Amino acid sequence: MDNEISTQPHGMEDVEIQEWLESLDSVLESSGPEVAAEILERLRAHATVNGIDLPFSANTPYANTIPVRLQPLFPGDQELERRIKSLIRWNALAMVVRANRVEHNIGGHISTYASAATLYEVGFNHFFRARTEEFEGDTVYFQGHASPGIYARAFLEGRLSAQKLENFRRELKPGGGLSSYPHPWLMPDFWEFPTVSMGLSPLMAIYQARFNRYLEDRGLKSATDAKVWTFLGDGETDEPESLGAITLASREKLDNLIFVVNCNLQRLDGPVRGNGQIIQELESAFRGARWNVIKVLWGSEWDPIFERDTEGLLVKRMGELVDGEYQKLVVSSGAYVREHFFGSDPRLLKLVEPMSDESLRRLRLGGHDPRKVYAAYKAAVEHKGSPTVILARTIKGYGLGEAGEGKNVTHQQKKLNEDELREFRSRFGIPLNDEDCIEVPFYRPPEDSVEIQYLRARREALGGYVPKRSVRTKPLAADHDELFKEFHEGSDGREVSTTMAFVGMLRKMLKDPEIGKLVVPIVPDEARTFGMESLFRTAGIYSSVGQKYEPVDVNTLLYYKEAKDGQILEEGITEAGSMGSFIAAGSAYATHGINTIPFFIYYSMFGFQRIADFIWAAADMRTRGFMLGGTAGRTTLSGEGLQHQDGNSHVLALPVPNNKAYDPAFAYEIAVIIQDGIRRMYKEGENIFYYITVMNEPYAMPPMPGDVKGGILRGMYRFRHATNPKSKLRAQLFGSGAILNEVLRAQEILETKYSVAADVWSVTSYKELYSDGIETERWNRLHPGEKPRTPYVAKCLSDAPGVLVAASDYLKTLPNMISKWMPRRLASLGTDGFGRSEGRAALRDFFEVDSRFITLATLHELFADGKIERSVLDKAIKDLGINADKPNPVTS
Ligand SMILES: Cc1ncc(C[n+]2csc(CCOP(=O)(O)OP(=O)(O)O)c2C)c(N)n1
Ligand SMILES: [Mg+2]
Numbered sequence: 001m002d003n004e005i006s007t008q009p010h011g012m013e014d015v016e017i018q019e020w021l022e023s024l025d026s027v028l029e030s031s032g033p034e035v036a037a038e039i040l041e042r043l044r045a046h047a048t049v050n051g052i053d054l055p056f057s058a059n060t061p062y063a064n065t066i067p068v069r070l071q072p073l074f075p076g077d078q079e080l081e082r083r084i085k086s087l088i089r090w091n092a093l094a095m096v097v098r099a100n101r102v103e104h105n106i107g108g109h110i111s112t113y114a115s116a117a118t119l120y121e122v123g124f125n126h127f128f129r130a131r132t133e134e135f136e137g138d139t140v141y142f143q144g145h146a147s148p149g150i151y152a153r154a155f156l157e158g159r160l161s162a163q164k165l166e167n168f169r170r171e172l173k174p175g176g177g178l179s180s181y182p183h184p185w186l187m188p189d190f191w192e193f194p195t196v197s198m199g200l201s202p203l204m205a206i207y208q209a210r211f212n213r214y215l216e217d218r219g220l221k222s223a224t225d226a227k228v229w230t231f232l233g234d235g236e237t238d239e240p241e242s243l244g245a246i247t248l249a250s251r252e253k254l255d256n257l258i259f260v261v262n263c264n265l266q267r268l269d270g271p272v273r274g275n276g277q278i279i280q281e282l283e284s285a286f287r288g289a290r291w292n293v294i295k296v297l298w299g300s301e302w303d304p305i306f307e308r309d310t311e312g313l314l315v316k317r318m319g320e321l322v323d324g325e326y327q328k329l330v331v332s333s334g335a336y337v338r339e340h341f342f343g344s345d346p347r348l349l350k351l352v353e354p355m356s357d358e359s360l361r362r363l364r365l366g367g368h369d370p371r372k373v374y375a376a377y378k379a380a381v382e383h384k385g386s387p388t389v390i391l392a393r394t395i396k397g398y399g400l401g402e403a404g405e406g407k408n409v410t411h412q413q414k415k416l417n418e419d420e421l422r423e424f425r426s427r428f429g430i431p432l433n434d435e436d437c438i439e440v441p442f443y444r445p446p447e448d449s450v451e452i453q454y455l456r457a458r459r460e461a462l463g464g465y466v467p468k469r470s471v472r473t474k475p476l477a478a479d480h481d482e483l484f485k486e487f488h489e490g491s492d493g494r495e496v497s498t499t500m501a502f503v504g505m506l507r508k509m510l511k512d513p514e515i516g517k518l519v520v521p522i523v524p525d526e527a528r529t530f531g532m533e534s535l536f537r538t539a540g541i542y543s544s545v546g547q548k549y550e551p552v553d554v555n556t557l558l559y560y561k562e563a564k565d566g567q568i569l570e571e572g573i574t575e576a577g578s579m580g581s582f583i584a585a586g587s588a589y590a591t592h593g594i595n596t597i598p599f600f601i602y603y604s605m606f607g608f609q610r611i612a613d614f615i616w617a618a619a620d621m622r623t624r625g626f627m628l629g630g631t632a633g634r635t636t637l638s639g640e641g642l643q644h645q646d647g648n649s650h651v652l653a654l655p656v657p658n659n660k661a662y663d664p665a666f667a668y669e670i671a672v673i674i675q676d677g678i679r680r681m682y683k684e685g686e687n688i689f690y691y692i693t694v695m696n697e698p699y700a701m702p703p704m705p706g707d708v709k710g711g712i713l714r715g716m717y718r719f720r721h722a723t724n725p726k727s728k729l730r731a732q733l734f735g736s737g738a739i740l741n742e743v744l745r746a747q748e749i750l751e752t753k754y755s756v757a758a759d760v761w762s763v764t765s766y767k768e769l770y771s772d773g774i775e776t777e778r779w780n781r782l783h784p785g786e787k788p789r790t791p792y793v794a795k796c797l798s799d800a801p802g803v804l805v806a807a808s809d810y811l812k813t814l815p816n817m818i819s820k821w822m823p824r825r826l827a828s829l830g831t832d833g834f835g836r837s838e839g840r841a842a843l844r845d846f847f848e849v850d851s852r853f854i855t856l857a858t859l860h861e862l863f864a865d866g867k868i869e870r871s872v873l874d875k876a877i878k879d880l881g882i883n884a885d886k887p888n889p890v891t892s
Pocket of ligand 2: 233234235236262263264265266267272396
């Protein structure tokens with residue numbers, strides 16, 4: 001990174017430079033910084049016009065952004081706050097050390113919080129406002145690895161018991177414990193945002209801040225100055241998601257968003273940029289993205305040295321060092337600092353001549369100085385028009401001394417020996433004697449101590465405690481029967497796809513008096529793909545600035561309408577960002593007390609496969625809503641080929657415990673699933689969310705065949721009985737999604753050509769069937785004395801005769817995983833393998849899931865059971881036009 005500051009350019013006389021600098025100083029003094037900035041801007045323009053090639057740099061010098069003269073007074077009791085912080089440091093360390101004494105290798109992190117303590121404490125004492133009756137509160141994304149510090153504070157606040165702290169990372173112990181990292185699933189009254197998978201929280205926070213604006217612009221909540229604070233590590237910024245959405249934040253002028261990057265220059269293995277400067281790199285990225293960047297690099301002890309340095313030598317020197325050198329320097333002795341840092345220039349040495357080695361050693365970094373941090377936070381909350389990032393320099397493992405301060409191994413440090421513990425105790429003034437301290441007890445001063453009183457008073461002034469998660473929404477009232485009824489009727493022979501059917505439902509939901517305003521449609525640039533463009537006009541696309549242009553298609557019925565109160569979140573091509581919006585909207589019931597219902601519709605292949613970790617975080621966060629995987633199915637999406645055709649997502653949805661995954665075939669199935677989903681999530685308050693695949697193959701939607709709602713929701717129901725149940729040759733065929741039609745065709749072929757009478761089942765969710773099966777097995781295992789329960793699959797098939805054949809547009813593993821609860825052997829057809837650019841018929845032939853292969857599989861099962869002759873099979877292969885030597889789709 002460049003630090004465009006040099007005091008000796010091209011032989012220019014010092015005195016000449018001095019004159020320029022002095023003139024600037026005098027303008028600054030007489031007319032203020034705005035005028036000075038304008039002059040510099042004019043000079044730059046003038047230079048460009050005159051052919052001076054000024055190199056571009058998004059960097060400012062390696063110095064604090066806020067000069068001393070603009071630094072506000074620190075409003076707190078600094079000494080008291082230091083003592084409180086020291087106690088938190090101690091308890092955070094104690095949690096980790098104790099946990100590892102009890103159970104070797106239980107893990108935990110000391111160094112992250114040790115470096116970030118001041119960054120958090122200034123926030124807790126002066127900035128983070130809690131949610132109250134009158135105010136929505138700030139939201140804070142805590143860096144996952146700093147959790148011991150956040151717990152330790154809650155302990156001092158009296159919110160967590162010593163017993164809980166004792167069981168840090170041992171959550172299953174009697175009385176409960178504390179989860180390693182922020183997990184709302186595990187601690188739903190405490191943590192709001194799961195942050196520990198690096199890179200997710202910066203992106204989620206950006207979309208959270210934008211969603212807050214969306215709620216305001218749409219009149220769903222009143223406008224406030226609440227902030228979204230996000231704490232992240234400097235190493236974490238290497239994750240592409242961390243910086244991937246920062247231009248959205250500036251484009252949307254999200255001045256309700258503040259990033260605090262803890263720049264300790266280290267990650268897990270070593271320095272983040274040993275050979276460079278991570279702070280300068282981040283500054284240029286954020287400034288380039290038009291964020292307000294505040295660097296907090298040097299503590300107050302440096303101020304007088306800067307003041308003495310009239311030639312800018314110090315800033316120049318600071319810009320010269322790479323992070324690897326800094327890492328060493330900040331934990332070295334004063335003599336070393338004098339020799340290796342100031343010693344590069346006799347004039348620099350002179351600047352620190354009056355200072356002792358000890359005072360050189362005590363020169364603090366900005367991120368450890370509450371006054372500097374306070375100044376930065378204050379500037380950030382007061383800043384208007386763009387998001388702010390604070391780049392705060394700290395030392396990883398601050399205060400650990402020999403036990404790991406600034407060392408490359410510090411991230412993993414969780415054990416301190418007796419000397420190291422005593423040293424830490426003394427350094428932070430913890431009132432424990434030599435003997436007691438090696439036991440690393442938790443320490444909380446008495447309730448009436450000044451520390452506890454102060455801490456409580458500060459939190460009271462800020463509205464209460466953070467973090468705290470609470471659910472305050474009222475459940476929805478209506479059952480929405482009327483809304484969904486029309487979709488039970490079928491399409492009267494008209495060919496529609498399940499996507500079209502869903503969009504019809506969405507359109508209707510948007511008009512519903514109760515849920516209409518709560519629906520949040522989210523699309524990553526695929527609305528036209530899914531036939532949703534009619535909603536552009538009717539619901540409008542959300543834009544915080546309305547529409548500043550006349551759209552090119554304004555004369556058409558379905559023009560691209562952007563509006564400040566637009567309802568659709570058209571995110572552009574970012575599934576990750578869309579998921580950020582989904583999470584914000586789907587957790588607004590807790591964050592804002594608003595029951596927004598997100599419908600995130602996207603290309604199914606680019607969901608679970610691409611952004612699975614965000615989905616996992618959504619699940620942890622108890623997000624509610626509907627994800628709709630569009631153009632789904634390996635053979636149903638024709639033409640698009642290997643990267644697009646999705647035969648995976650229903651398998652990838654399996655691990656997410658609270659996700660309900662459905663592969664419906666018909667409009668009424670979708671209607672039943674969505675209606676029940678709204679009931680479960682928004683009326684009953686269940687912490688589940690839905691994944692529903694919808695396809696683009698048009699076919700006539702049948703009416704609902706009787707009351708099959710229960711079966712649809714549980715995962716399967718008999719869609720059609722065999723016409724001749726008395727037949728000698730019997731079969732049960734299972735199909736899902738668009739492949740159900742292939743199964744229905746196979747039923748006909750089997751009946752007319754081979755006298756096989758088959759029932760056809762619609763399997764709406766293999767995942768539901770599987771979950772029910774394993775739960776039933778578990779119950780039976782744990783209750784051997786009671787009447788065994790029967791898995792739903794087994795119940796369905798108890799009186800279903802004949803061979804069993806399943807066909808799915810997804811991997812064969814889906815049907816296979818429920819086969820053990822079936823009464824007999826199951827033959828599974830599925831789409832394992834890479835897709836092809838082809839039409840549906842060719843694809844279904846290639847993957848062997850069309851009606852002919854289903855017919856063949858059924859006949860083969862009958863043959864294996866000795867019910868038909870080999871010759872029938874041989875003839876069928878010929879008659880059905882099946883090439884027995886075709887390539888294997890799984891491996892070709
Ligand atoms: C996605 C992801 N990859 C890897 C990790 C493992 N991990 C935990 S902490 C860490 C280093 C963190 O460095 P930094 O972001 O600089 O935070 P610091 O502790 O230095 O504040 C890593 C790699 C993780 N938590 N998430
Ligand atoms: Mg770091």
